[in-house]
Amino acid sequence: MLNEDSISLSHDCGDCPIRHRAVCARCETDELELLEDIKYYRSFEAGQTVIWSGDKMDFVGSVVSGIATLTQTMEDGRTQMVGLLLPSDFVGRPGRDGAAYDVVATTDLVMCCFRKKPFEQMMVRTPHIAQRLLEMTLDELDAAREWMLVLGRKTAREKIASFLTIIARRDATLNLRPAKGALVFDLPLTREAIADYLGLTLETVSRQISALKRDGVIHLEGKRHVTVPDFSRLMEEAGDDSDGGVLA
Amino acid sequence: MLNEDSISLSHDCGDCPIRHRAVCARCETDELELLEDIKYYRSFEAGQTVIWSGDKMDFVGSVVSGIATLTQTMEDGRTQMVGLLLPSDFVGRPGRDGAAYDVVATTDLVMCCFRKKPFEQMMVRTPHIAQRLLEMTLDELDAAREWMLVLGRKTAREKIASFLTIIARRDATLNLRPAKGALVFDLPLTREAIADYLGLTLETVSRQISALKRDGVIHLEGKRHVTVPDFSRLMEEAGDDSDGGVLA
DNA sequence: TAACGTAATTGACCCAGATCAAGCGCGAAC
DNA sequence: GTTCGCGCTTGATCTGGGTCAATTACGTTA
CATH class of the missing domain: 1.10.10.10 (Winged helix-like DNA-binding domain superfamily/Winged helix DNA-binding domain)
Structure with missing residues (x-):
């Protein structure tokens, strides 16, 4: 996963340990500046909830350090983890308003975020980003379906x-x-x-x-x-x- | 799911009972013609395998009529269904070469297919298609994760x-x-x-x-x-x- | 150094769902 | 019609993993 141009969606930035190649490799300088402009960092303590399922989610981003989980919960408290976010993993649903799962920091966590609106605008202007996101989402889908086999039959x-x-x-x-x-x-x-x-x-x-x-x-x-x-x-x-x- | 502009990726075509609005609503006439050009139909009998996991998959498409399943199988024969394809559902992995699961027709099945290469070329020229596909894939991901809760905890x-x-x-x-x-x-x-x-x-x-x-x-x-x-x-x-x- | 709290281990017992096995219903072929 | 075969139902029994409960290991705070 951590290879030349697969990591995330901003450019390579000094203060951020993750190399973001997808955009960097191909886009114009002003796009980089726009990204720089809408980018910000958020820190969470272990145990803190990043966002609740159903809440409005006005950002996308990737994990810089620490670990977060995606979970679904039933009313009676049964919970199922549906994803594990390690450094370099992307979170967010461009084109979707609400969070679909609870996102919880299980260790101290730093995320590199982009405000969703401008990010989406940039997506429209920079088509290969949508394609990159599509590929990442297809990978997640594969992982989720692989996990269905684990849950259902192992x-x-x-x-x-x-x-x-x-x-x-x-x-x-x-x-x-x-x-x-x-x-x-x-x-x-x-x-x-x-x-x-x-x-x-x-x-x-x-x-x-x-x-x-x-x-x-x-x-x-x-x-x-x-x-x-x-x-x-x-x-x-x-x-x-x-x-x-x-x-x- | 069957609403104004969410069904599939070709335009609305007379011989195909599914209305394909995503492109239709927005794209140019020559795109429509290109789609027409690369489109073809495939029929399968109940029980027939559309494609095996790992095989080269040179098309994308959607189900016109009938039902197909996506399944994963372990060596010892344990199988887990990871998706159910009903009419109007899309199959395919733009940007990916191989099939990730076995696709099997469980009833007589008709699919409306597009050759993958030209379809991908069209994706590059017509950015909103990638965005539409991204949204569809995000929906599938949600469904898969919803199903993880079913498999793991119910x-x-x-x-x-x-x-x-x-x-x-x-x-x-x-x-x-x-x-x-x-x-x-x-x-x-x-x-x-x-x-x-x-x-x-x-x-x-x-x-x-x-x-x-x-x-x-x-x-x-x-x-x-x-x-x-x-x-x-x-x-x-x-x-x-x-x-x-x-x-x- | 003790006392506490949280995470993990281990044991005893139980039950939901798997396994094994015996029919049943019904359409297709003859 | 009869027979076959397949999909389904139902019963009897077994067992993997859940539940309940006690104990241990280790930081952390005092």
């Missing part, structure tokens, strides 16, 4: 393994680590949040993580720090097509 | 009720039926396909449908023909926010 153990695979991949690409040798990363979520992601209870999450540890699929240091000695083994546990242990 | 009975509300809604909008009084429609899928949609077994689907019938939430005539005497009751069973029994 066992608890497979769900946990699938989750770990995804986090490992994201971590590797995000930190530009070589995709070989043992993978090491930190779990970005509590057991409860993982449960909400996977449609499980936190007890089951805990038990299955313990089981994977017992069976040598992963090592744990503390509660969060994970080592995966053999990634293809983990993919096997996840029930994924084992065509390649390739991290990409 | 009980079997709630899943069946959720499925019925979706079909009822689609049927009502598609056939422009007034959204009041008793709703009547046909189930477009076998019990097994419903099970694949809901992440259940066909036996559980059958049992829960029987239970809803027994409890007077629905009436059944034969295996497929459903009557819903009280739609808000059904929505309640689905665990949906009951803000409005409004069909829209």
Whole structure:
């Protein structure tokens, strides 16, 4: 995901650790200035809600640092996480007025935002941005549908393994680590949040993580720090097509 | 969904029962002619596969009549339906080469297709098409995430009720039926396909449908023909926010 | 250093939904 | 008509994961 021209929608800016190539690579100087003009940063503390489902959402943006989640909730409190936002991920629905899900910061969070109206105006003037957004949205759709398979058909153990695979991949690409040798990363979520992601209870999450540890699929240091000695083994546990242990 | 300018991407054409307004409303005559030029129809028989996941997909298009499903399959045969294509629904991934899922016709099916290359070229020249596609894709993403809640957190009975509300809604909008009084429609899928949609077994689907019938939430005539005497009751069973029994 | 609070683990038990298995209904082919 | 076959229903039993509850591990504050 973190490659030459796929990251986000503003240009490359000094104070922002994310390189925004999609626009930068092709657009005119005045567009850059417009972007600069409508851009601003927002910080959130861990646990803070960025926006509630249904609220008016007058910005789009991307995560600079920290982690946020997209969740849906039923009246009786059952919740399902429908997305996980890591640094470089885009949030927002150009052409839509309201937020469709609760967005919550699970760690301290910094976002790079653009006011929606001018952003949309710029979209009209700069067609390749709409195309870039379309591609990003198609990717999200693929990810969501991939997750439907996880939620609908996988066992608890497979769900946990699938989750770990995804986090490992994201971590590797995000930190530009070589995709070989043992993978090491930190779990970005509590057991409860993982449960909400996977449609499980936190007890089951805990038990299955313990089981994977017992069976040598992963090592744990503390509660969060994970080592995966053999990634293809983990993919096997996840029930994924084992065509390649390739991290990409 | 079936409203003034949301259906598909060609213009309104006499031989095609679907009205394609998105382009029609705004674009130039020669665009219409180009569309006419690259447009063609494909027919499939019930059970036929339109395209396999991973295959090269050199067209985009929309369903004219019949029903198709998008499914994902694991090596051991477990399958999860990730989308249901009814008349007027769009299929295709502009800017993507391969199909991401198996697309299967579950009834006799007619699709109105456009060759992908020229379609993409037209997208570049006609920016509002990319924006229209972006909006459609955002809708699909919303639907997929809504479905994640169903798959991850709802009980079997709630899943069946959720499925019925979706079909009822689609049927009502598609056939422009007034959204009041008793709703009547046909189930477009076998019990097994419903099970694949809901992440259940066909036996559980059958049992829960029987239970809803027994409890007077629905009436059944034969295996497929459903009557819903009280739609808000059904929505309640689905665990949906009951803000409005409004069909829209 | 103790005392507290939050996250995580682990155990015992239970139940919703899966699995296995036996019919049933009904249209199509002969 | 009879037979076949497929889609569906219903029953009996099993089990993965939920529920309830007790305990542990670790920061954090005092």
